[in-house]
Amino acid sequence: MKRIIVTIDGPAASGKEKISKYISKKWKLKHLDSGILYRQLALIFLKNKVDIKNIKQVKKKLLEIDNVSFKKSREIRTQMISDLSSKIAVYNCVRVFVNKLQYDFVNKNKKTQRFVIDGRDIGSVVFKNADLKLYIEVNAEIRAKRRYKQLIDSGEKSIYPKILRDIKLRDKKDKLRKNSPLIIPKGAYIIDNNSSFKSTVNQINKLLQKI
Ligand code: C5P
Numbered sequence: 001m002k003r004i005i006v007t008i009d010g011p012a013a014s015g016k017e018k019i020s021k022y023i024s025k026k027w028k029l030k031h032l033d034s035g036i037l038y039r040q041l042a043l044i045f046l047k048n049k050v051d052i053k054n055i056k057q058v059k060k061k062l063l064e065i066d067n068v069s070f071k072k073s074r075e076i077r078t079q080m081i082s083d084l085s086s087k088i089a090v091y092n093c094v095r096v097f098v099n100k101l102q103y104d105f106v107n108k109n110k111k112t113q114r115f116v117i118d119g120r121d122i123g124s125v126v127f128k129n130a131d132l133k134l135y136i137e138v139n140a141e142i143r144a145k146r147r148y149k150q151l152i153d154s155g156e157k158s159i160y161p162k163i164l165r166d167i168k169l170r171d172k173k174d175k176l177r178k179n180s181p182l183i184i185p186k187g188a189y190i191i192d193n194n195s196s197f198k199s200t201v202n203q204i205n206k207l208l209q210k211i
Helices: 016-027 034-047 055-064 079-088 092-108 122-126 140-153 160-176 197-209
Strands: 004-009 030-033 114-119 132-137 189-192
Touching (some): 004 016, 016 030, 016 114, 016 132, 016 197, 030 034, 030 092, 034 055, 034 092, 034 114, 055 092, 079 160, 092 122, 114 122, 122 132, 140 160
Parallel strands (some): 004 114, 004 132, 030 114
16 A cells, blocks of 8 residues: 655644544545654653753753653643743754654554654655645634633633743744744645634545545
8 A cells, every 4th residue: 555644734733633643534644743742852851850941951851761751731831841841842853863763653554554643844854755745824813712712612711812922922933943844845835724613524525535
């Protein structure tokens, strides 16, 4: 069976997870959310009191880690872990570590051979030769409104202006960093996710039909 890799990149809260889950189910692609790996690493650093401003400490800890969970949990969805993960994501050593986890995942799942992988640098750096590259575009205000509604619906307290500010800050960090900044990958299709989910997945399904 031919290996198929679909990459989905885009800014924070652009709907990559929902889209990836949908196409994973519809097209039987195994889903890997690379953001989870940055978040799990941030949690390990936090629990082990690693000073993330100190690159020596970060490198030392990376050498000691022998297992990183690929699972999503409540613990890694907090605002603190969101902030920490985007701070550690600027380090090349952290990115090399996470990229290796992704390559191992794809190589380990030899029988599956069909993957959808989402993040910030998947089509531009990690899987440059992917079969289909997507870049999700949504304006910051719509992303903040959606995130706000999600939090309120799940019973959490939330303040819209703060969410918008955090999203803009993470965008800035992701787009301006030196190592693997968030860009539209070469050859990627830009998917407009400003309106309904249905219109978004219609655009993607048409592209997937062709590969
Ligand atoms: O996608 P998610 O918000 O869970 O990712 C957490 C953080 O990890 C992001 O804010 C981003 O800074 C970083 N990240 C990254 N490259 C990826 C995936 C996530 O830099 N491929």
